[in-house]
Amino acid sequence: MPNFPYPLKIKPIEWLDGRVRWLDTRLLPYEEVYRESDDYERIAKAIEDMEIRGAPAIGVAAALAVAAEAHRYKGSSTEELRERLIKAIDRLSRTRPTAFNLFWALNKIRATCIDSDIASAEELRECVIRTALSIMESDIRSNMEMGRNGSKLIEDGDVVLTHCNAGALATAGFGTALGVIRAAWYEGKRIKVIATETRPLLQGARLTVWELRKEGIPVTLITDNMVGYVMSKGLVTKVVVGADRILRDGHVINKIGTYMIALCAKRHNIPFYVVAPTSTIDIATPLKEVVIEHRSPDEVRYVLGKLITVPDVDVLNPAFDITPPELITAIVTEKGIVYPPYDQNIPRVVSQTR
Numbered sequence: 001m002p003n004f005p006y007p008l009k010i011k012p013i014e015w016l017d018g019r020v021r022w023l024d025t026r027l028l029p030y031e032e033v034y035r036e037s038d039d040y041e042r043i044a045k046a047i048e049d050m051e052i053r054g055a056p057a058i059g060v061a062a063a064l065a066v067a068a069e070a071h072r073y074k075g076s077s078t079e080e081l082r083e084r085l086i087k088a089i090d091r092l093s094r095t096r097p098t099a100f101n102l103f104w105a106l107n108k109i110r111a112t113c114i115d116s117d118i119a120s121a122e123e124l125r126e127c128v129i130r131t132a133l134s135i136m137e138s139d140i141r142s143n144m145e146m147g148r149n150g151s152k153l154i155e156d157g158d159v160v161l162t163h164c165n166a167g168a169l170a171t172a173g174f175g176t177a178l179g180v181i182r183a184a185w186y187e188g189k190r191i192k193v194i195a196t197e198t199r200p201l202l203q204g205a206r207l208t209v210w211e212l213r214k215e216g217i218p219v220t221l222i223t224d225n226m227v228g229y230v231m232s233k234g235l236v237t238k239v240v241v242g243a244d245r246i247l248r249d250g251h252v253i254n255k256i257g258t259y260m261i262a263l264c265a266k267r268h269n270i271p272f273y274v275v276a277p278t279s280t281i282d283i284a285t286p287l288k289e290v291v292i293e294h295r296s297p298d299e300v301r302y303v304l305g306k307l308i309t310v311p312d313v314d315v316l317n318p319a320f321d322i323t324p325p326e327l328i329t330a331i332v333t334e335k336g337i338v339y340p341p342y343d344q345n346i347p348r349v350v351s352q353t354r
């Protein structure tokens, strides 16, 4: 394990010499169950069903799934291996449409290895595995760098509101928004966190609370509709959230409910920070072409397996919303803190990495 500047207590995704191991986040906080597979189809299902979720985690898991396919191939035909890898990438890219890290990771493997002029199956296999492992390790490193950068924005005594789960469980480890909170805590700042429960799938209540309690960081859980009240009472000093996709002009696509929180924060003059690695930044897609994932209506009709409404009621279930740049105080990346004007500063930070 490489040397990291902060402790890495939760490893939600691992590579076990050809197999991918992951913590099934659907079962948390009740049960800590790890799953394992070397079959990209099984890993694609795990992403679709949200055993693995969170933009960076999805990207890392997909990269490792392609690596598992490379590892499984015992033949010597470079062309046959290329075809199998492209098939795996096609399948994995159809799992969830919004998180940009998925496409970033799959494109990186494709550009570095599959579309290169590598001539032997052995070399191609090694290239894919090496690239996938570097995607995983650089995700953890970026999270810690974002932690270090973002903790400068957090002061002793802050009460930080966060939404959904942008923690270790949404990444290869340490987390983005929760990485900033963790880093500030490790640096000795006495902070408190308010976590929103995050309906419909309760990532805040189930995952963020679980992670923060494991660290000993004080956390208070609220339902999503309490944000306005707690802000109006002066109970929140900063908002820190993650992102699934950031556009070149600073639009942030993140868990449904983020936009509402950003509006409330603006009304109450509370700084609203987004924390995401540059692998979340999509400089090519215009806003009108972004696909917002709509999930099964039953996620809204049921809570933890219990029907809470009339069974056939019409439901809307967009998984993400879009926060416009004017509501965002700053975006924390592993390359530094990006401030407005985003349309100038985001392309600049991305050009340092690609």
Ligand code: MRU
Pocket (backbone or CB within 6 Å): 053, 054, 055, 056, 099, 163, 164, 165, 166, 167, 170, 171, 175, 176, 177, 203, 241, 242, 243, 244, 254, 255, 256, 319
């Ligand atoms: O639907 P999910 O649980 O995959 O959504 C996750 C989020 O919206 C997170 O806030 C985002 O991926 C950032 S995670 C570091």
